[in-house]
Amino acid sequence: MSLIRSLGIVVLLGAPLGLLTTTSTADAAVTGNCTATASFITGTKARGPFTVDTATIGNDTIKVRRSDTVEWKGGVPAPPGTFSGFVKIDLPPLVPDVTVETWKGDSQTTENSGTKKYDLPGIVPAGVTFQVIGRHADTNGVCSGVVDVEIEGGPFDSPLTAVSLVGTVVTAAGSAGAVRPLFRRVRS
Amino acid sequence: MKIGRIVITGVLCLRLFGFIALDLMFFGVVSLNSAVLTILPLIGLVLGGVLGAVASTRGSA
Numbered sequence: 144m145s146l147i148r149s150l151g152i153v154v155l156l157g158a159p160l161g162l163l164t165t166t167s168t169a170d171a172a173v174t175g176n177c178t179a180t181a182s183f184i185t186g187t188k189a190r191g192p193f194t195v196d197t198a199t200i201g202n203d204t205i206k207v208r209r210s211d212t213v214e215w216k217g218g219v220p221a222p223p224g225t226f227s228g229f230v231k232i233d234l235p236p237l238v239p240d241v242t243v244e245t246w247k248g249d250s251q252t253t254e255n256s257g258t259k260k261y262d263l264p265g266i267v268p269a270g271v272t273f274q275v276i277g278r279h280a281d282t283n284g285v286c287s288g289v290v291d292v293e294i295e296g297g298p299f300d301s302p303l304t305a306v307s308l309v310g311t312v313v314t315a316a317g318s319a320g321a322v323r324p325l326f327r328r329v330r331s
Numbered sequence: 332m333k334i335g336r337i338v339i340t341g342v343l344c345l346r347l348f349g350f351i352a353l354d355l356m357f358f359g360v361v362s363l364n365s366a367v368l369t370i371l372p373l374i375g376l377v378l379g380g381v382l383g384a385v386a387s388t389r390g391s392a
Contacts, residue, residue, distance in 0.1 A: 270359045298357045303353075303357065308350075310346070322340060322382045
């Protein structure tokens with residue numbers, strides 16, 4: 144086996160595995176004096192209806208249904224005055240984050256609540272950890288939080304998984320064809 | 332050295348490593364915000380370019 148062939152195999156297999164060992168999901172964490180709860184009315188198949196509370200969330204990954212109704216409640220310790228905030232989904236470097244919700248205004252109310260229905264499309268992958276980031280700023284200070292969220296289900300719930308697997312096989316065959324001269328024996 | 336082979340191999344490996352990154356994400360090996368999803372295709376591009384360059388010299392030898 145030639146040096147180039149050995150090196151190619153080591154790099155092809157080793158680079159992705161080496162990268163995987165350095166990746167990790169950030170822990171769920173909430174800083175500041177805000178409080179928030181979200182009750183998922185239908186809940187997951189495994190747990191049924193459940194409530195998420197920022198005070199007790201810890202580092203758990205929250206599994207949710209693809210579609211559900213959420214009763215939410217948020218509060219701050221003192222009248223906020225001018226306020227603003229956002230909730231967004233963190234995406235890989237160089238890819239812009241997806242903003243789910245933004246708010247801003249001027250108020251003296253310390254609590255707010257509501258009900259929101261959501262229905263995520265089938266192409267959103269299940270079983271993949273999303274990092275949801277929230278931030279609220281008002282005249283009393285800033286509070287922020289990071290929560291790991293996962294849609295209940297398996298990889299083949301999304302049609303994109305099959306597309307990706309077929310794409311992998313097709314491009315692997317193409318790449319092998321392009322570098323085929325590397326695997327030819329050199330005649331002396 | 333053929334520039335065409337370098338470019339084609341680079342683009343093919345970019346796509347291959349991109350699909351591998353997506354597979355890893357869909358099967359829950361890496362999270363949606365993982366740097367692996369960005370870095371892996373770039374590694375594929377560079378690696379493909381290098382392998383294409385070597386292959387073009389071997390092919391014309």
